[in-house]
Structure formats: structure tokens, C-alpha cells
Amino acid sequence: MDAVQLDGLNPPPAENGSVSQSEPHKRLSQVDTVVLPFLGGFGRYQRRLVALTWIPAFLISFSQFSDHFLLGQPDRKCVRPDQNRTSSARMIFDLIATGNDAAAAAEGSNVTECMCSEWRFELQSGLQQNVVTKWALVCDGEWKVHIAKFSLLVGSIFGYLLMGAMADWLGRIPVLLVSVLSVLVFGLAVAFSVDMAMFSTLRFFEGFCLAAIRLSLYVLRIELCLPAWRFSMTMIASLIIVGGQLLMPGLAALCRDWQVLQIVIIAPFVLMLPYVWMFPESLRWLLVTQHYQRAKRQMYRIAHSNSVDTATDPSGILSELETELQQKPKTFCVTQLTGTRNLWKNTVVLCVNSLTGYGIHHCFARSVLEGSATHLHYYALAAIAVASCMVLFPVVAGFGRRGGLLTFMIITALASLLQLGLLNLIGKYSLWHDAALRDTLNQRFSYAFSIIGMFSSHAVSTLSIFYCAEITPTVIRGGGVGLVLASAGFGMLTAPLMELHNQKGFFLHHVIFTCCTLLCIICIPLLPETAGQPLPESIAEGEGLLRRPILHGEQHHLLARTEVREYSRVQDTPLHQVVNPGNGSVPSNSTANGVRTS
Structure with a gap:
């Protein structure tokens, strides 16, 4: 499916509600179609940097799943x-x-x-001692364990929101370097906590720094890749994170003590300190924010690594760059989303998808785990995540980003509805008088629907984050991805909240998220398709990404109707954006909402 984009990618007029801004020069802003192909495409230089973003994925996954071991109930x-x-x-x-x-x-x-x-x-987690056993956090003190889980997630949410905005303002690499230094300080300090209050407070700051590292690497990886490579490189990183989840029980068994485990998890982040010299700033961000002096040095560096001869400049990029060197850098903030008409709607839809995916995943997981903390259930969750990532490849290749997200959301909604409704019907209208047989059948159906739901909800969460990174323009991509990751954090918060309240209100909690899946199914078709399309660089380009008409021939029918043409002047994309200035005629590739790009 194709995306629809405004002709010329010019800033929309005042009635479009978009933020007014001056655009960089046309060829310099076409990173995917002009700049990167001139520099060797997805060459050796880019592949090496993408591989460097995979290495920390193991470390991030260790910290992400450490709660199961540090705070596991014995x-x-x-x-x-x-x-x-x-x-x-x-x-x-x-x-x-x-x-x-x-x-x-x-x-x-x-x-x-x-x-x-x-x-x-x-303990069943491989450790001989963890936080719970050290301070005897059982009975009256059990609530402190849930607060500790809560603090890590809340810290992550604040990290995504604040450091995402900072990545757009200062750049991706400064945020990454500061976060790595901070996580070394706070993460190692966690291992030497003297009481539960100190442990929870330090875990908050650890989560804050880990969120900034994950966000910076995610955005850098997306911005390094050409359209054909973006999804596969991101899914490999997701599989590496799941691989770290699978290795955690063995690591815990080797460490034996929770303090040693915490040090082993955090200490390897020292290896990321040389990234400040090995990893350059995102070229996309430098060009779109008009840091042309730094962009020039980096372009020559990329060309040299990819063995590209810069003496010949058939596209005129380097000569064009020379004329722009005196431009002053610009700054952008994610708050500029409030001045757009289409972009903020797409972002809100994906935030709700991410929140729903992670929130309902806990509902399904609880039905399978039933309070167990054995390695068998832990590995089952990891295996479901691996299967979800593997199935995402063919589904997204066949149906696109929007079609794949809609498919998995429908499966999630069906699994949740059947688990909530069908199981009650089996118990109420069953013809079997054997209560034990009926309960066994009910339990097996519950397990089956829960596994299907966990599989599809994990795919929904993963794809929503990636989709947002493709829709959000480069100037505010850090803040946009931070918003959807923070929404995912709110979804994950439901697990410790339910445990804190001893699972009271769990059924209502499941019903609410099931309703959210139905709402998402209605909203997902409104998103633009981004498969194979260049990343939007400016807010105007992100605002120009529009939904393709669903029905065949819908665009010609709309263009032929005068009343629709007049009505469209007050819609998200006025028709005068695509009218040929020379003769006032509508181009052949125009639609009622814009110009189709292929």
C-alpha cells in the first residue's frame, strides 16, 4: 500500500493547522532517495553502526527482565x-x-x-538470595516489592518523555553518552542499597537512564537504514532482546547473589563509553536541523568508508551543501505536534495501540502463569515473544505496516473476547454434568486463548513502536518515539498495580483493555502506509503522510464530485496544495487528499 504525500513537501498553509517553518534545500532533505544513495546506500559503514546498536540490546534486556529475579517471591x-x-x-x-x-x-x-x-x-529463580529474602519482604512488607517494580517502570516513563525531547534538541549521541554514564552510577549504586527505600529510589533513576539508552539506539538504528532495511534491522534487535531474556536464568544461576547479578548486568555498559568516538551523530538530524558543517564532515567520512568517489558529484549534493554552510542551526520540540492536524492524530492512535498491547498482555500472562515463578513459565513467555517476532516478518511483508498491525489487533481482540465470553458460556450452558471435566475444558480453553493473545499483543506492541518511528519526522522523532514508548510503560504498569491491590478488579481491568482493542481496530485504518516509503524529515513531510483511499476508484469518484472538492478545502489537506501552479489543473497522480507517492 502506498502512502499519500503533499506535492513538493512544502509547509501547509495556515488553515491546515501545521507549524510554519522554513524547509532545508530540497535535495539535502531527500536523505533516503538522494543523499544516502550518493554515499553508497546501506553500505559497510551503515551496517557496522547498526551492528553496534544491537550489542547493548543484550544489556538492556538483562535490566528489563531483572525484576523476575531480584524481586521474585520465594x-x-x-x-x-x-x-x-x-x-x-x-x-x-x-x-x-x-x-x-x-x-x-x-x-x-x-x-x-x-x-x-x-x-x-x-528461591526458584536460580539465586540463593534476592531483595525479598534479604529484607524478609513478606506478609506486611510485601507491598514494598510492588513499589520497587513500580519505581523502575515510572522511571522509564519519565526517561522516554524527557530524554526523547532532549534527543531532538541536542542530538542523539549526547543523550546516549550522558545516559550511559548515569546508568553506571545509579545501576551500580543499586547493588549497595542499605534498605528498600534506597533500592526503590535508585531503581527509578536506573529505569530513567535505561529508557534514554534504548530510545537513542532505537532512533539511531531507524535513521541509519534505507526503507528496504528498516524493519528487518529492527526485528533483529527485538530478537536479541528476547535472547537476553532467555539467558537471564543462566546468568542468575551463575551469580547466585542479587548484588553480584546487579553488578554483572550494569558493569558491561562501560563498553558503550567509546561510542562517543565510534558512533557519529545521525546524518538525518544534522541535515534537517541545518548543522551543515558537521554534516559535511560526516558525509565525507561515510563516503570514504563506503569507497565512494566524491570528486564526481552528478546529483549536485556537495555543491549544494557548500552554499548552505552559513545557515544557522535550528531546534525543534515534540510539543510542536500540537500545531499539526494529521501528525498528532497518527501519534495518538499508535500510543493507544502500544498502551493496549502491553496492558492486555499482562491479562493474558496472568491466566497462564497463575502466580507461578518457575523457569518453565518464564521460558514459555520468552518462546511466545520469539514466535511473535518471527511471524511479524512475513505478515508485515505481505500486508504492510498498517495491515499487519490491524491483523494482530483483530486476533488480540478475538482472543480476549472469547476468553471473557466463551468460557462463561461453557460453564453456564454446558451439557456435561461432570464438574471436573467442565473445569478442565474451561482451563484448557483459557490457556489456549491466553497464549494466542500473548502472541498477538506482543506483535501489536512491537509494531506500534516501529510504526511510530516511521511516521514521526526526523526533527521530532525522539519525542514521538518517546511518547509511544511511555504509553507502553503505562501499559506495563498495570501488572504491579494489580499485584499491589491483590488482583482486585482484575476482571474489569481485562474488560477495559478489551474495549480498547476494539477502539484500536476502528482507528488503525486511518493510519498511512509507510512500507517502502522514505522517512519524513520535517514536520511538513510528516503532516503530508495521509491514508490511501480504501476502495478502488474512490479517489476518482471523489474528484468528480464538486461538493466533495469544495468540502476538502477545509480538510487536513486542501486541494490547492496539489494544483499545478501553471495552469491550475489537478495532476494525474493526485487524489482528493494529496499526491500519491510510489
Whole structure:
């Protein structure tokens, strides 16, 4: 499917609601179609840099999945009962006196289990000691574990939002360098925490820095690749992250102690410090923000590495660059999205998709895990993620970005609806009188729908982030990708929130996210197709990406209707944007909403 883009990529007029700005010179702004092909395309230089973005993916995945080991709940046994706790017993008597026998029975069971002054713990994660066992965070202290999980995710959300905007303002490499230095400080300090308050606070800043590293590398990888390579290079990075997830149990078994594990996870980030010399700033960002002096040096460096002769300049890029060297650099901010008409809508749709994908993934995972922390379930989750990434390749190749996202979202919605509705029908209208057989059938269906839902929701989350990176223009790509990643973080927050409230309201939580999947199915067809298209560089180009008409011949039918033509003047893309200035006629490749690019 083709994308629709405004002719000439000029800034839309005032009625389009877009931010007014002056554009860089035409050939210098055509990075995918003119600049990179002149410099050797996706040559040896770009491939080496993309490989460098894969290496930290292992380290990021170790930190991302470390909660399962650092904060995993152990099996516990009381070795010394506490006979002096009378406050809880007094609470039970008060409940009995008020007639609340059921609450008294439940409270009595919890009090009996927790009346202990010394515990014996046994971990199933490969460690001999973790944070929970060190500070005995069970019973009354269990809520501190959920707060620690909560703090890492909240730190990640703030990191995506703030450092994404900084990456657009200062550049990708400065944000990456500062984040690597900071994660070394805060990550290593976590291993020497003296209490749970210090641990949770430092984990917040660790999550903040890890989010900035992931965001910077993601954007750099996208901006290095030509259209034909973008998706495959990103999916390889996703598979590497899942590979890190698979290696974590073995790493935990080797370390044995949570402090050693934390140091082993963070210390290799030292290897990223030379990136400040090995990894150049994004050429796209330099050109679109008019840092032409730095862009000139980098273009010659890329040409030399790719063995390209710059003496001949048939496209006139270098000579054109010489005439622009005196231009002053410009700065951009993601807040400029509020002045656009199409771009902010596309971003909001993808943010809701990302939030829904990660949020409903927890609903499916809970049905499969059922509180288990064994390696079998951990590896099952990783295997589902691997399968999801592998299936994304042929689906996106066949249906495109928009079609693939819609396909997986429909599968997610069906799995969720069937799990919520069909299982209740089996229990209510089943002809089998054998309750055990009915419960077994119900459980098997629940597992099947949960596995399908986890598979498709993981694909939805991964594709939504990538889709946003392609739709958002270079000048605000860091902030745009930060928004969709922060939305994913909000979706992941639902897991510790539900655990903090002891899974109360879980069914309503699942119903809400199921409704969100239906809303996403309605909104996804409004997105433009970006497969095979150049990345938008300026806000005007991102604003010009429009949805292709769904029905064959729809554009000719709309162009033939005078009332639709008049109405379109107040729509997102006025017709005078595509009218030939010479004779006032509409070009042959125009549509009711713009000019089709192929």
C-alpha cells in the first residue's frame, strides 16, 4: 500500500493547522532517495553502526527482565512462630463482634500464616538470595516489592518523555553518552542499597537512564537504514532482546547473589563509553536541523568508508551543501505536534495501540502463569515473544505496516473476547454434568486463548513502536518515539498495580483493555502506509503522510464530485496544495487528499 504525500513537501498553509517553518534545500532533505544513495546506500559503514546498536540490546534486556529475579517471591516456611503479636488477633475479634465472619476468617488465615519471627526462604529463580529474602519482604512488607517494580517502570516513563525531547534538541549521541554514564552510577549504586527505600529510589533513576539508552539506539538504528532495511534491522534487535531474556536464568544461576547479578548486568555498559568516538551523530538530524558543517564532515567520512568517489558529484549534493554552510542551526520540540492536524492524530492512535498491547498482555500472562515463578513459565513467555517476532516478518511483508498491525489487533481482540465470553458460556450452558471435566475444558480453553493473545499483543506492541518511528519526522522523532514508548510503560504498569491491590478488579481491568482493542481496530485504518516509503524529515513531510483511499476508484469518484472538492478545502489537506501552479489543473497522480507517492 502506498502512502499519500503533499506535492513538493512544502509547509501547509495556515488553515491546515501545521507549524510554519522554513524547509532545508530540497535535495539535502531527500536523505533516503538522494543523499544516502550518493554515499553508497546501506553500505559497510551503515551496517557496522547498526551492528553496534544491537550489542547493548543484550544489556538492556538483562535490566528489563531483572525484576523476575531480584524481586521474585520465594517459597517460605516459618521456623520460629511469633507469639507476641496481639494487634492482629484483636482485629479478628473486632470483625467477629461486628458480625463480619467471612472477613474474620480470611484475616485469621493471613494472620496465622504471617505470625512468624524467623523465616526460611527457598528461591526458584536460580539465586540463593534476592531483595525479598534479604529484607524478609513478606506478609506486611510485601507491598514494598510492588513499589520497587513500580519505581523502575515510572522511571522509564519519565526517561522516554524527557530524554526523547532532549534527543531532538541536542542530538542523539549526547543523550546516549550522558545516559550511559548515569546508568553506571545509579545501576551500580543499586547493588549497595542499605534498605528498600534506597533500592526503590535508585531503581527509578536506573529505569530513567535505561529508557534514554534504548530510545537513542532505537532512533539511531531507524535513521541509519534505507526503507528496504528498516524493519528487518529492527526485528533483529527485538530478537536479541528476547535472547537476553532467555539467558537471564543462566546468568542468575551463575551469580547466585542479587548484588553480584546487579553488578554483572550494569558493569558491561562501560563498553558503550567509546561510542562517543565510534558512533557519529545521525546524518538525518544534522541535515534537517541545518548543522551543515558537521554534516559535511560526516558525509565525507561515510563516503570514504563506503569507497565512494566524491570528486564526481552528478546529483549536485556537495555543491549544494557548500552554499548552505552559513545557515544557522535550528531546534525543534515534540510539543510542536500540537500545531499539526494529521501528525498528532497518527501519534495518538499508535500510543493507544502500544498502551493496549502491553496492558492486555499482562491479562493474558496472568491466566497462564497463575502466580507461578518457575523457569518453565518464564521460558514459555520468552518462546511466545520469539514466535511473535518471527511471524511479524512475513505478515508485515505481505500486508504492510498498517495491515499487519490491524491483523494482530483483530486476533488480540478475538482472543480476549472469547476468553471473557466463551468460557462463561461453557460453564453456564454446558451439557456435561461432570464438574471436573467442565473445569478442565474451561482451563484448557483459557490457556489456549491466553497464549494466542500473548502472541498477538506482543506483535501489536512491537509494531506500534516501529510504526511510530516511521511516521514521526526526523526533527521530532525522539519525542514521538518517546511518547509511544511511555504509553507502553503505562501499559506495563498495570501488572504491579494489580499485584499491589491483590488482583482486585482484575476482571474489569481485562474488560477495559478489551474495549480498547476494539477502539484500536476502528482507528488503525486511518493510519498511512509507510512500507517502502522514505522517512519524513520535517514536520511538513510528516503532516503530508495521509491514508490511501480504501476502495478502488474512490479517489476518482471523489474528484468528480464538486461538493466533495469544495468540502476538502477545509480538510487536513486542501486541494490547492496539489494544483499545478501553471495552469491550475489537478495532476494525474493526485487524489482528493494529496499526491500519491510510489
